[in-house]
Structures are given as C-alpha cells and as structure tokens.
Amino acid sequence: MEPTRTIACLIYPDVMSLDVSGPLQVFASANVELQRQGRGALYRLRLLGEIAGPVATSAGFQLVADQAWCETAPATLDTLLIPGGAGESAQRENAPLLAWLRDAEPEVRRLGSVCSGALILAAAGLLDGHRATTHWSDLDALRGHPQVQVDGDCLHTYDPTGRRGDAHLFTSAGVTAGIDLALALVEHDLGRPIALAVARRLVMFLRRPGGQAQFSALLAPEPQRTPRLLGLLEWMGQNLAADLSLETLAERAHLSSRSLSRLFARELGMGPGRYVERMRLEAARLLLQDSGASVATVARLTGFRHPENLRRTFHKHLSVSPQDYADRFA
Template identity: 55%
Template structure:
C-alpha cells in the first residue's frame, strides 16, 4: 500500500481502517498544542458516533519513551508508547507540538532520526507552534513554506535551508498541494486547533468540519488575518468547480454591485440556476456568500494598522459603516472596533 501525498480518500468513501493520529509528547511541551488538536479529532469521532458511524481516528500519545510526561503547565500525561516502539502505518498523521521544552526536544538526536525515518512512510507529518523547529532540524522543511509561533520565527529563519517563512499564516496545510498535504506547520498554540479542523475537513468533508467547529464553539476558519482570506477562497473553489471562476472574480469586485443579476451575468447562468448551484455546492445563497467574503475582507483590513472603519466599509462593499457594524454583530457578535482592537496592530482611527 503506497503512502499518500494527498488527503485521505474522499469523504464519501468508507474508511477501511482507523486513521491513526500520533501526537508526540515530550517534557515541557505546551499542553494546548497537544490537547487542542487531539480534542478536535476526538470530537469528530463523537459526531460520527451520533450519526451511527464508526470512529475514523485512532488517537495515540507517544513520548520519547513510554513514561509519564510533565507538560509546561504542570499537567502530567502518560505516553503509552515510546517512539521506538510505535508501529507506524501509512494511513497515519504525526504531530509534533511546541512549548518551552522544545529547547531540549529539538536537539534530541533520537527524535530527529525517528522523524526522518517515518516521514516517507506516513500520510501526513506536521507541527504545532515551535514544533516546526524539529522538522526544520530534520531537514523536512527544505523547499517548503513554513510558519511557527511569532516569537520563534527568527529562530526558524536561522535554520532555513531554502525554507520560505510565512509568519502571517495560521498553518501551511494545503490538501491540494502534494508537498503541503504531507509536511506542514502551524503557528502559535491555538492555531493547532485551526490546523486540526482543516485536517478533519480534508478527511471527512466540510459538513463534518462545520459540525466539529460548532460543537467546540469555534470558527472553521478564524477571521482576523490576511492569511485566512486567500486559503478560504482557494478551498471554496475546489469544493464548487461550477462556480470556480465566479468565486475567484468576486473578491476583486467587492466595492461594486454584486447583486444576483450581476453575479448571473458574470457566471453566465440564469438567476434561479445560480441560486440552485450555490445551494448545492456551497450550502448558501449568492447574497450570503458575498456578505461572507466581504466580511472576511473587512476582517483582514481591520487587522492592519490604522484601518478606518469608514474606509473598510466602502472598500468592501458595505457602503455605510453601520452596515459593516450590523454584519459584524450578526456574524461574530462583536463590533468592527472591538475586532480591530483584538486582532489589529493598532486600533482603527
């Protein structure tokens, strides 16, 4: 059975074996880097159980040796396997967390050698937060885009051997990219949860990812950063091939009239047909989709320094700032001002 360089079989195909997710726990690892992503996979199993389906994920905590591991917060977990004793199959995902303990873990020769050995055999190998330093020292990020916690970016850059550092991204997982579907990284702490949601979507489909996100009270893709905007659109065009050109066109015309008549002309489809295709492929109406893209664009702009709410409202097609405020309150339950103060470099003028 060959190793996959792309996501698991299509969501509609039955799983013939549990997909094993192994999270490597070492002394001083960040607890949320481990428990956050693993809870996402566990919740996906719970959702499947409620649907009368078998679990998809087999979750394993492994240590450098089989022993108790004390995490950075003082929580102690038991690594039931040592990495040397793990039976790694090709339908496996390996995750390397970050944390203060990475100062020692990244220099552990046994961990580095093990990661190098299993990398060609597993379906996916990724890192959470500063766990990217382990992958970099193992030479597995050469020629790839990579990210990590913002405070570790200079360190990752110093290790770079043809690594393209992308410090503004939540993660580099890309199910359509042959390399980034196999080796990937994520930014600080909670971005590991964002990464796990993306893996669930690749494995089990968007509906399951939405169900898991809803259960965990989180966004499928977090607003608040420029990096989240383009990946969202790329994913949507893959899921909606009949609308691909239209969905790529919409972001370049956010300040224009994007009513159903204009969209129908651009898509070369009658309005009723367009509405039906949107519902079939994206599960929403053209108007709601346009509002969502405008909101994502506004979120990205508001995260920039000195972004004016009035200017953002005009550029993104909301017209009056009050329309932007209503959309933010309806979707995120916060104001654009509060969003900018939380995610932006400076509050808006």
C-alpha cells in the same frame, strides 16, 4: 466500514499542553459527530514519548505517553503531529528523535507541527524547500534555517490541493492554530459538514478570518540596535499625522534621502516608507483596541487621513478590516 486511522502526537518534558490537547480534541469530537450519525469512529489517538508513561507539561500537570516513539512503526501511523512548548529547544538537540522523524516522514500519510514544533521539524531538515510557519515569536528562529520558506502570517500551511501548501508535510502557527489545522485535516478526511459540526461543537470558526499577524506583538525596535535613528523614531511616533515623507524625514535627520534609506535598511530591515506604514498601523491597532475611537477618527489621528486608506493597510498586513479588528480585540 473505513479502517481506523491512528493520529499520534509527540510529547516531551515541558511540552505546551494545548498544542497537544487542542488538535487531538478536534479528532475526538469528529469521532463523536460520526457516532451521532450512526457511523463508526474513524480516529484512534495516541501519545508518543521518549518512553511510555507520564510526561510533565509546561503547565505543571502530566500527560501519559501510550508508547515510546522509538518503538513505534511509523507506517502504522496515519498522521503524526509535533507540538511546541518550552521544551522544544531540548528536542532540537535530540539526535535519536530527529533521526526517527526523518525515517518516519516518508512512512506516514501526514506529518505536521503545532506552534514551535516547527523548529523540531526544521532541525531534522524536513522543512527544507517547504513553506512553513510557527508562532509569531519564533519566526526569526525559523528563518535561521535558510532553506525553509517562512510564511509569518498564515495559521497553517496544510493544503490538500497542493496549490498553497502541502498535503503531506505542514506546519501551524501559535498554540490554538493547531486547532485550525486539525479542523482542516478533518474537513479533508470527512467533508465540510462533519468539520463544521465539530467547529460548532467547539465554538470555533471552521476557517478563522485573518492570519496570526493580528495577534502578534507590536512593532518595537530595541533602542540599543537603532542608536542613530532613535531620536527620529521617537519624533515620528509623536507625529504620525504629520508629513512623514522620505524628504521630510531626511531633512529632520540631517541626511540625504539615499543615506537615510540605507540607514533604515541596515538598522531596521526595511525602508522609511514601509516603516512609517507599520508605525501608523501599530498606532491604529492600539487606538482601536483601547480607545473606542471610530475608524474615521483613528485614520485621521494616525496619518492615514481616510478610512479607506486604513482599511487597505489592515487588509494588506492583518487580513482583517479595522472594524472587525476592533470588534475582536477592543
């Protein structure tokens, strides 16, 4: 019988409870599926805290740490998960924890994060040179670590093949993406049939279609950051089906095309053409969510003109089709 593998998850004050319980439930359910087949449980689950004992989550209830991380030998752990939550900012300043994580990294088979737990790994310097992701609202904070290769749309960066990610050090996006990550870990450990049985039991996709961009907040520049463009942006938002070429926008702004392009790049971080595409995409998202309009109607109203243009843009940015998006969010 294969030796038991210890899956440990860090907990700390104001941790996000689902970041902890979601992934661990996947491993627990994998044990159940193995036992249904007459096989022994593979995973042993542990919670590690500053000290052993109860820890208040951001939801208000408590989780109980089995032991202190500082008293845990990393070599005894198979997989160590670092969750996110409102308390992660304090943990980024926790020098003993960061030192322990740096020491643990070469000792554990797998080290990963859930949601904003990636910021703790980044603070420890462990994500330097690695592809990483986190919750869409924390991507800018992760980009504050210039050596990290930030991927804002993927659900997780675990890849046992090493082609698109790392089998040893990896991250996952917001909250429930930790469940996607855990399913991928189980699939590698136990094979697709067990992972699929777990996903079915939890009423989950084994591989969720699309990335986290489909869930992120809409494009909304802060007016105080774009004073010279505010009037033009408002007009663009009211005239998405019109000609929004660079020449038209420059004429309306009373600027040369080159000057307008520089202004967009400086104040919005992208050129006018890309921004127009993003505005139209966000408007299409809202119409598909809230209006019940057909894909063809949405394409016409938002300036894409033809459904195929809308479909290509959805796949480019959200990795799903407009119809799938409407089915999921409307």
